[in-house]
Amino acid sequence: MSEKPSKKPLRILIVDDHLVLRMGLSALISLEPGMSVVGEAEDGESALELVEKLHPDVVIMDVMMPRMNGVEATMRIAAEHPEARILLLTTFSASGEVVQALDAGACGAIVKDSSQKELIAAIKAVAAGKHVVSPEISRTIAGVSSRPQLSERHLTILGYVAKGLSNPEIGKLLGIGADCVKAHLKIIYSRLGVATRAEAVAMALRENLLGQ
Numbered sequence: 001m002s003e004k005p006s007k008k009p010l011r012i013l014i015v016d017d018h019l020v021l022r023m024g025l026s027a028l029i030s031l032e033p034g035m036s037v038v039g040e041a042e043d044g045e046s047a048l049e050l051v052e053k054l055h056p057d058v059v060i061m062d063v064m065m066p067r068m069n070g071v072e073a074t075m076r077i078a079a080e081h082p083e084a085r086i087l088l089l090t091t092f093s094a095s096g097e098v099v100q101a102l103d104a105g106a107c108g109a110i111v112k113d114s115s116q117k118e119l120i121a122a123i124k125a126v127a128a129g130k131h132v133v134s135p136e137i138s139r140t141i142a143g144v145s146s147r148p149q150l151s152e153r154h155l156t157i158l159g160y161v162a163k164g165l166s167n168p169e170i171g172k173l174l175g176i177g178a179d180c181v182k183a184h185l186k187i188i189y190s191r192l193g194v195a196t197r198a199e200a201v202a203m204a205l206r207e208n209l210l211g212q
Helices: 019-030 044-054 070-080 092-104 116-127 135-141 152-162 167-174 178-192 197-206
Strands: 010-015 035-041 058-062 085-090 108-111
Touching: 010 019, 010 044, 010 116, 019 035, 019 116, 035 044, 044 058, 044 070, 058 070, 058 116, 070 085, 070 092, 070 178, 085 092, 085 116, 092 108, 092 135, 092 178, 108 116, 108 135, 152 167, 152 178, 152 197, 167 178, 178 197
Parallel strands: 010 035, 010 058, 058 085, 085 108
Antiparallel strands: none
16 A cells, blocks of 8 residues: 655745844744745845745745845735745834735734744745734734835835836836836725826825825
């Protein structure tokens, strides 16, 4: 009687700018049967390269990082590699960014001082397609406005939209793909409570968001 083939371990990519934290997470995850850390990145740009190369099942993503933060990296990964599940690892001070990253496609968010049990449970949940947010983060982001101030990148894109540029033209100027621009616009629409480019521009001009 032949044995059943063993289930492939979950492939995990850890993204954080602190080496000690990456090492600690890697050690904890490596102790869990059925999980394997396939790579580590210290910023969003490196994360994009490794996702393209390693095709992880779950990306554990820090929010505040140099070069490219977790919000931008989440948006890029969600647009270009939707099969990768993103779990945010954050602090309470980044509540606004957490909201943006969740809107951009992250599947969950937990605090950095979560226990090993909470971390493993969250990884398994997002890998299974579930949405997970730590109670502490839920309470913190509950106080964040449903229409927070747009980021500098969002305002830049909105400015180009106001000038009549297309998504491919905006992407070329910013060095990102048209799909990524589209993802940014989706967040902008959500933040402004609008549904079209024209409505977004009208709202931006009315609220003087573009400094005009």
